[in-house]
Amino acid sequence: MKLVVLPGDGIGPETMAVTVEVLKAVSEKFSLGLSLDHDVAGHESLKKYGATVTPELLAKVQAADGMMLGPMSTYEFKDESRGEINPSKFFRKSLDLFANIRPARTYTGLPVRLGEFDLVVVRENTEGFYADRNMESGGSEMLVTPDVVVSLRRITRLCCERIARSAFELAMTRKKHVTIVHKANVLRIADGMFIDICHQVGREFPEVTIDDFIVDAMMAHVVRAPARFDVIVTTNMFGDILSDLTAELSGSLGLGGSINAGAQHAMGQAAHGSAPDIAGQNIANPFSLILSAGMLMSWFGQRKALPAFVRAHAVMEQVLADCIAAHECTRDVGGKLGTRETGVAFLKRLDQYPA
Ligand code: ATP
Secondary structure, three states: OEEEEEOOOOOHHHHHHHHHHHHHHHHHHHOOOOEEEEOOOOHHHHHHHOOOOOHHHHHHHHHOOEEEEOOOOHHHOOOHHHOOOOHHHHHHHHOOOOEEEEEEEOOOOOOOOOOOOEEEEEEEOOOEOOOOOOOOOOOOEEEEEOOEEEEOOEOOHHHHHHHHHHHHHHHHOOOOEEEEEEOOOOOHHHHHHHHHHHHHHHOOOOOOEEEEEEHHHHHHHHHHOHHHOOEEEEOHHHHHHHHHHHHHHOOOHHHOOOEEEOOOOEEEOOOOOOOHHHOOOOOOOOHHHHHHHHHHHHHHHHHHOOHHHHHHHHHHHHHHHHHHHOOOOOHHHOOOOOHHHHHHHHHHHHHHOOO
């Protein structure tokens, strides 16, 4: 498996360094034959090449079997004409990574504030209320007068259909329950279509129970009883917000692993941002990126029918849970270790597992 590795901004270089060590160890243990191609995106690339991402980098990831993207200083990249392209958007759009899969669960060893739960947010990734990915050219936010702004939200049949299918397929491997999250009471046409299409796709999966919630009420339900949810399917912006909530409920944003998957490509990426407030201090939690790397292994293994990759993912998740239970982790999840030391503890435990 050829993997392009892009450490990113803020805490990215620290957490990616640990993740790379884990990937090397996992490759060795499970004979995965991973080859890692290290490159740059974000500020590092802007300094070096005058742009946060380049056409050469895109060609490289298109030819690879997957990529790991560190967190990006998205908020600081404002002017595309000066090379400040949002790398997350760039790869999601260029590689058509339409499904952002964001699991969240509770762990032994962490305070369970709202009861145990294990759910996955399946978030559409390529349209919705994101001004930078809706148009063929230009953005979908317009300054009408200095005091008036219009922001457009695009919803298409194709994108609703494929995200719904991803959710139902995933539900078939889990508890067979899909919750549709929407705002169809206000966005009647767009979210009305989203709900209809989810139900249409759902009819192909008669074993799966379907329910739906308006997004504002959903926040209350998740906070009240997260255990009642399994797979949650929703549009881009709602999924982004909801999945930060579910990651934090699981213990910390630092546990928010995710992949962005399309028909041909996939990208492992932590659900959180670049966390500039804690960058460079060796305190960031590397688990979100390690979980993302594990999910990427699994995605590849399932596509290529290579069970060793799927097993590697399962073991990575187990080792991570063991580390948390033993408090061998960073302080955001109740430990006392630094980022690097957490990586060392992880590798030690990984060593004890049979291949
Ligand atoms: P950005 O502008 O890149 O989105 P941000 O700080 O606004 O960055 P996040 O990076 O998502 O948003 O961080 C939100 C909060 O969660 C911050 O207080 C940050 O320190 C914390 N946080 C995020 N990721 C981690 C992590 N891996 N380990 C520990 N804390 C984290």
